Amino acid sequence: MHNDDHAADRRWHDLVLGLRADLDGIVEDFLSAVGLLEPYSRGQVPLAVLRHDAVSSFTHLIDELASRPRADHVTIAHDVGTDRARRGVPLPALMSAIRIDVEVLWTRIRGAMRTEDMPLVLDRVERLWEVVERYNRDVQQAYLEEQTLMTREREDEVGTVLTRLLDGPVTPALVGRFAGLLGVPEDGPLLVAAVPTTRRRGLWTWFRELIAERRPVHWQTRGDDALLVTSLTADQARDLRRGIVPARVSSVPCAVGPLADGVEDLPRSARLALRLARVLPVGSEDARRIRDLWLPLARADLDEDALTALVDAVTAPLTALPHADRTRLVSTLRSYLACGSVSETAAASYCHRNTVLNRLGQVRDLTGCDPSIPEQAALLLVCLGALPGETGDM
Numbered sequence: 204m205h206n207d208d209h210a211a212d213r214r215w216h217d218l219v220l221g222l223r224a225d226l227d228g229i230v231e232d233f234l235s236a237v238g239l240l241e242p243y244s245r246g247q248v249p250l251a252v253l254r255h256d257a258v259s260s261f262t263h264l265i266d267e268l269a270s271r272p273r274a275d276h277v278t279i280a281h282d283v284g285t286d287r288a289r290r291g292v293p294l295p296a297l298m299s300a301i302r303i304d305v306e307v308l309w310t311r312i313r314g315a316m317r318t319e320d321m322p323l324v325l326d327r328v329e330r331l332w333e334v335v336e337r338y339n340r341d342v343q344q345a346y347l348e349e350q351t352l353m354t355r356e357r358e359d360e361v362g363t364v365l366t367r368l369l370d371g372p373v374t375p376a377l378v379g380r381f382a383g384l385l386g387v388p389e390d391g392p393l394l395v396a397a398v399p400t401t402r403r404r405g406l407w408t409w410f411r412e413l414i415a416e417r418r419p420v421h422w423q424t425r426g427d428d429a430l431l432v433t434s435l436t437a438d439q440a441r442d443l444r445r446g447i448v449p450a451r452v453s454s455v456p457c458a459v460g461p462l463a464d465g466v467e468d469l470p471r472s473a474r475l476a477l478r479l480a481r482v483l484p485v486g487s488e489d490a491r492r493i494r495d496l497w498l499p500l501a502r503a504d505l506d507e508d509a510l511t512a513l514v515d516a517v518t519a520p521l522t523a524l525p526h527a528d529r530t531r532l533v534s535t536l537r538s539y540l541a542c543g544s545v546s547e548t549a550a551a552s553y554c555h556r557n558t559v560l561n562r563l564g565q566v567r568d569l570t571g572c573d574p575s576i577p578e579q580a581a582l583l584l585v586c587l588g589a590l591p592g593e594t595g596d597m
Contacts, residue, residue, distance in 0.1 A: 214320060215327055219269040221315050222308065223262075230257045232307045237300045248290055256283050260338070264304060267334040280338055284345025288353065294346060301342060305335050360384055361421045365432070369425075369470050378466045385432070386419045390465035392440035394449065395472040396431045396490065397480035398457040403429045405455040412451070428480045430473060435462075448490045456487040458496065478503075502585055514589040517582060520569035532569075535562040537587060540580055 222229060234253060237243050243253070259279045287297045308331060364381045382389040398406045410431055413420040420433040439449045443462045452459065460476030463469045475493065482499035483491060493500065502510065521529055539548040539559065549556040563574050572579040 216269055218312055218315055218320065219265060222265045222268075222311055225311060225315075226258065226261060226265075229261050229307055229311055230254060232310070233257050233261070233303055236303045236307065240296060240299055242292060242296060243300065247292060248287070252286065256286070259283075260304065261308075264308065264334055264338060267338075268308075268331060280341030281345040284342040284347075285349040287342075288346045288349035294343070297342065297346060298339065301335065301339050304338075305331065308335075357384060358421070362423050365421065365423060365469075365473075366425075368466070369473055371470065373467055373470060381469075382466050385421060385434070387434045387466070389467070392435040392437070392443075393463040393466070393469055393472070394433055394435050394439070394443065394452070395460040395463060395469065395476045396452060396455070396457045397428050397460070397473075397476040398483065399480055400424060400427055400429050402456060402483075402485075406431055406457045409452060409455050425477065428477050430477065431457075432469065432473070446492070446494065448492065453490050454488075455490055456483070457490050458483050459490045459492050461493065498584055498588065502588055505585075510589060513582075514586045517570050517572060517586045518589075521566070524569075532562050532566055533587065535559055536566050536574060536583065539563060539574055540584055540587075 234250070234257065237253065242248075256279075260283065263279050284297075309328075312331075361381065361384045364377060364384060368377055368381060378389055382391075387393070396406060406429060407422070410420060410422050413433055418433060420431065423430045423432075435443065435449070440462060442449065443459075448459055458476050458479030460472035460474075460479070463472035479491065479493060479496050479500060482496055482503050484499070505513065521532065524532070535548060535552055538551050539545070542548060542551075545556050545559050545563075549559045552559065566583075567573045570583070572583050574580050574583060
């Protein structure tokens with residue numbers, strides 16, 4: 204029995220090593236078959252590269268089948284996986300090419316065997332699959348690792364180009380480079396959202412969703428803020444122009460910049476989104492635009508001396524009142540400025556409308572600003588947020 208096993212092993216060994224003498228024919232069979240697959244049929248991998256890799260791969264597989272493993276087998280698989288990743292060959296196409304290895308080797312073994320070899324060959328088919336599957340796994344691991352590295356490299360380059368765009372000047376070369384890296388048209392609509400990094404969870408979750416959907420998107424941290432840039436569909440762009448934030452991002456606590464009409468317009472939108480992020484109220488549960496944050500933005504744009512002088516000039520008589528009186532007047536004033544209706548303010552304050560009118564009259568007499576006059580109401584809004592104990596979040 205032992206002699207029979209030994210003879211079978213020796214015969215298998217002879218059959219497999221016989222493949223080495225026919226290596227050129229095996230490689231040509233492989234090239235003919237793989238040349239029918241996309242994207243190989245379009246020459247995405249040069250023929251010279253395919254031939255070189257086929258010689259190395261089949262030499263390795265034949266040696267493995269003959270139980271003569273090569274020390275460089277991992278290097279061969281790594282080189283093939285990384286090369287195909289860099290050339291943009293889809294992973295399913297790469298796996299299909301490797302399956303052709305099995306078909307070619309099996310066909311050649313069957314062509315070389317005698318009738319009496321059938322039992323020993325069938326007994327070793329599993330060995331053939333094991334060898335090719337191990338090679339397959341090594342190639343796939345190298346491919347995926349290279350893809351991860353390429354993604355990091357791309358993100359780093361996108362970040363570098365975006366930083367240069369934001370810092371200026373904007374050049375056609377930068378515009379084209381950013382559009383190419385992000386995979387969007389140069390004049391395509393873009394959405395920019397920003398948030399303080401300490402409150403980035405919601406925006407980060409949306410970023411991961413966009414990646415899973417294979418949407419063009421970029422995430423970048425600038426100082427204490429996080430910035431997200433993504434493309435928009437024509438319908439989403441039209442809605443954003445009309446002041447309607449896209450449905451998914453509308454529920455994300457963040458600041459949304461104005462629509463960027465193409466990459467050249469991106470810096471304007473990004474800079475404003477970052478400014479809005481810095482005045483985004485703590486506890487926000489949805490996306491805010493400039494129309495929602497204009498008041499804290501206007502307040503933030505005043506330097507400390509100017510804001511202090513303005514607040515003192517307008518509200519000093521209010522702050523001089525006893526606490527209870529000041530609280531009643533300010534509460535009524537804020538309620539009225541939020542709705543512009545005496546009746547609604549009265550209902551919200553649980554008092555008669557004449558009481559509301561009297562309190563608003565007191566505000567006018569004390570501050571010199573009439574809440575019913577829009578320009579003077581805006582001044583009151585700016586100053587109210589700076590009063591001690593006031594948030595200014597209407």
